[in-house]
Structure formats: structure tokens, C-alpha cells
Amino acid sequence: MSDDFVSADIGKVEQFESDSKEAVEEFAAIKTRFEEINSDLLSKWKGAGADAYKKETDHILDNIGGIADILDSINNGVIKDIKDNYNKLDEELGEFNRNPPTEETAE
Numbered sequence: 001m002s003d004d005f006v007s008a009d010i011g012k013v014e015q016f017e018s019d020s021k022e023a024v025e026e027f028a029a030i031k032t033r034f035e036e037i038n039s040d041l042l043s044k045w046k047g048a049g050a051d052a053y054k055k056e057t058d059h060i061l062d063n064i065g066g067i068a069d070i071l072d073s074i075n076n077g078v079i080k081d082i083k084d085n086y087n088k089l090d091e092e093l094g095e096f097n098r099n100p101p102t103e104e105t106a107e
Contacts, residue, residue: 010086017079020071027068031061 038057042050 024068024071031064
């Protein structure tokens with residue numbers, strides 16, 4: 001039996017989780033500022049051009065919210081599952097390494 005251990009690092013997964021939480025917060029701030037600017041603009045602009053602009057910006061704002069929802073879903077679903085499974089496997093392998101089966105228990 002080899003004394004080599006395989007090491008796994010989930011640091012990049014954890015970094016993605018942290019970075020995406022920051023991105024969600026940044027998207028929320030951008031969306032809020034965009035809504036403020038649009039509100040000021042549309043309070044002074046009337047007509048077909050304003051209506052078309054509002055329709056387009058409403059669509060953009062919906063998509064910005066969608067990005068935040070997607071990142072939240074990834075973090076609360078996929079990333080959480082990866083971390084949970086990694087930690088469970090790490091515990092099981094740690095227990096196996098502390099108490100490896102002997103020839104007597106393997107039979």
C-alpha cells in the first residue's frame with residue numbers, strides 16, 4: 001500500500017460562490033441605479049419614443065434580475081451540493097484512513 005494521499009481542493013468552487021454573491025449584490029446596485037436614471041428620464045420624456053424606450057429598458061431590467069436569480073440558484077443548488085458531497089466524502093475517506101480495513105476485517 002502506498003503512503004501517497006490524493007488531495008482535492010475545492011477552493012475554486014468556494015471562490016466562485018463568494019464571487020457570485022458579490023456579483024449578485026453588484027447587479028442589484030446597478031439595477032437600482034438604472035431604475036433611478038430611467039425614472040428621472042421618463043418623468044421628462046413623453047410620447048412614442050419614451051414608450052418604446054421604457055419597454056426596452058423594462059426588458060433589460062428583467063434580464064438583470066434573471067442573472068442574479070441564476071447565480072443564486074447555482075450557489076444554493078449546485079455549489080452547495082458539490083461542497084456537501086465533497087465534505088461527506090472527505091469525512092468518509094478520513095475515517096477510512098484512520099481505521100483502514102485489515103486482512104481480517106476484509107474477509
